[in-house]
Amino acid sequence: MGRNRKQADGDSNEDRYLSLINGYWWYKRRVPKLVAHLDQRAPQVRMTLKTKEKTLARRKRDQLETADDALWASFIVNGSNDPARLRYDSAVRRVEAMDFTFHSAATLEHVDNYDELRRRLLAVEESPHRKEIGLPLLGGIRVPKVKVSDAFKTYCDEIVADELVGKSSLQKAQWKKVKQRAVNNFIRIVSDKAIDEITPDDARKVYLHWLARIVPKKGEKATASANSGNRDLGNMRVLYDAYFKYQGQHNRTNPFDGFSFTQKNKRSRPPIPTEWIRDTVMKPGNLATLNEEARGILLIMIETGARPSEICNLEPANIRWSAKVPHLSIEPREDPEAPREIKTASSRRLVPLIGVALAAAERHHKLGFPRYRDREDDLSAVLNKFLRSNGLFPSKGHTVYSFRHSFEDRMKEAGIEDELRRILMGHTVDRPKYGTGGGLEWRRKQLMPIALKFDPSIV
Structure with a gap:
């Protein structure tokens, strides 16, 4: 005998199905009686994990445990169980536990x-369990068909x-809606x-659907x-490409390639004239019926x-x-219970409070x-509803x-340099960052000349 064995205590703790033999961890698990006649490894699954590190052994154990659960479930077909999918999932987990990635035979x-x-x-060749690992490792398990809706679920839950x-x-x-x-x-x-x-003809159908709406009769x-x-076609192109790369197929032709529309006249929100903001929007009484927080x-x-979302x-x-210098600190919310990210890394910034913004901050800072x-x-x-219904927009094309x-226009007209304007707006600065x-x-000091005069009663 002379072998140094140590069985992990019980199957309910974090070391379930683990055994230490001659310094190396093994995965050992009894095959359920219900499916023992269908599993050639019965009565016990036994596989070396080829590691002395318990943390790594636990990770591999988890993968093998999931693989066996899926395999045994595939032997019992009832309800909505898909045996082909369960066997495939089992093969993927088993291969991952061996530090490989599952690939189909065609790919290999x-x-x-x-x-x-x-x-x-x-x-x-080196494994004592050739029959059990040969098919999964060499892509001998049939890859089940995956519907677009299921591929999207994998994309959201795993890929990104x-x-x-x-x-x-x-x-x-x-993020998910679009x-x-x-x-x-x-x-x-x-x-x-x-x-x-999915074929290029399918992608063409989507293209023609949007073409009929963009360029009508x-x-x-x-x-x-x-x-x-372009958003629809682009999102389908990304989904297709990401899904197959995740499956190890990096050179697969994307049927959505080449389908897009030229956008010649990109609409931009027009700025509101400074005089209109000062004399109309900030006129005493014009914002009085707007709720206090929105105001x-x-x-x-x-x-x-x-x-608006940042504020x-x-x-x-x-x-x-x-x-000392009143300001807003715009940054991500890192509360694990209620996280929130900001638009881009450049959106993290400190913005001085001047004029009416300082007065409003005093009212709401607590x-x-x-x-x-x-x-x-x-x-x-x-x-948008309040400003539009009360005639506080100069035109129908304006929004909040x-x-x-x-x-930004007021900063530009005041001669404030481009880099500071970008920083204060949360835009990217196109050069290596030095200093603050x-x-x-x-x-x-740079902003004070553009501060608008206001009646304190509007706050």
Whole structure:
């Protein structure tokens, strides 16, 4: 005998199914009696994990445990269980536990993958469980057909899951909404077919659907923009490419390649003239019936150019009204219970409070704007409706975002240098970053000449 064995205690703790033999960890698990007659490894699964590190052994154990659960479930077909899918999932987990990536036989047979195929053959040859690992490792398990809707779920849950870290619930919903629309439209126009069966003709159907809306027949009005069509086609192109790269197929031709629309006249929100802001919007009484928090956000926006979503999501600690130079600290919310990211890395910034923004911050710095926290869409709807219905926009083309454009124009007209304007607006500075972009005292000094006179009663 003479073998140094140590069985991990019990199957309910974190070391379940682990055994230490001669310094190396093994995965040992009894095959359930219900399926023992269908599993050639019965009565016990036994596999070396080829590691002395317990943490790594636990990770591999988890993969093998999941693989066996899926395999045994595939032996019992009932309800909505898909045995082909379960066997495939089992194969993927088993291969991952061996530090390989599952590839189909067709992929491994490609001439560029000769070295990888050879490495796998050696692993099979060296294993005492050739029958059990040979098929999964060499791509002998049939890859089940995956519908577009299921591929999208994999895309969200696994492929780009890291992109959702730090987003609020609303931001996650908004992120998914446009991508889900592309998938829903594809299913409606074509079908919820297997993603590997999508053809260029299918992509062309989506293109023609949007073309009919963007360039309608003579006498009819356009019902969509080139941007909307490009978003759908682009999101399907990204989904297709990302899904197959995730499956190890990096050179697969994308059927959506080449389908897009030219957008010649990209609409931009017009700025609101300074005189209109000062004499109409900020005229005493004109904002009196707007709720207090929405009014405070609007007034801060006028003199900081910050995005409405940035202002309404400020924590009280980020409205630094009592600092030597009162300012807003616009940054991600890193609360694990209620995270929220900002638009881009360059959006993180310190913006001095001047004029009416300083007065509004004084009123709201203790609580912030709880009514609209994580409800920026509601805020935009309220502000746009109020300003439009009360005649406080110069034209139908203006929106609440126009105040942000106005702030940038006012800085430009005052001769404030381009780099500082970019920093204060949260735009990217196209050069290597050196220093802090000027201290708060200096930033405030640059902004003071553009501060608008106001009646304190409007706050």
